[in-house]
């Protein structure tokens with residue numbers, strides 16, 4: 001697994017260089033969903049710091065295991081869809097919640113974080129392609145909601161996230177990633193008071209294209225951990 005991790009890191013560096021970017025500006029989130037904790041421990045020993053889970057139950061379970069094994073220094077990312085009635089579970093020792101996909105969830109995260117004396121660092125999930133099956137704000141709805149979202153006291157917004165449509169040819173995802181970057185550019189201009197540092201986009205099939213288009217965070221599971229059951 002350490003070899004697969006090194007391979008992914010080399011591909012990240014290659015893509016960054018092609019785009020004239022410093023590879024250090026890209027954070028690799030290793031997506032460990034469904035994989036046993038031992039694999040996380042092994043990768044952490046190899047220097048991997050950021051891990052992502054898409055189910056909150058599993059995320060909390062693994063956070064607990066890390067604590068019990070004194071495995072400190074891991075940055076945990078919540079990357080999956082969160083039902084707004086479960087918003088409380090997304091307030092915790094997490095670096096970033098990538099999937100703030102509705103106004104209602106944003107409001108509840110802010111409310112629950114405030115009640116717990118915390119702030120949630122969040123990314124706004126955007127449905128760039130407009131596919132019915134996808135979660136997230138449409139670009140228009142997001143621009144509309146932003147003044148309210150930026151005023152939520154318990155939510156510290158740090159950028160945008162998207163899931164590209166599944167394509168057999170990675171190149172086909174490029175327009176989606178480019179649109180997300182252009183949307184972030186527009187948001188930076190219209191809402192300069194915000195902290196718009198992150199673009200979370202790119203997975204095993206398409207992370208190199210995403211980096212060429214400006215991703216600052218890629219979420220990679222299969223290429224590191226192998227196939228999921």
Ligand SMILES: *Cc1c(COP(=O)(O)O)cnc(C)c1O
Pocket residue numbers: 031033054079080163203204205219220221222223
């Ligand atoms: C599973 C998952 C990933 C990683 O997918 P791979 O194709 O295995 O790299 C990335 N982002 C989200 C939101 C996921 O649920």
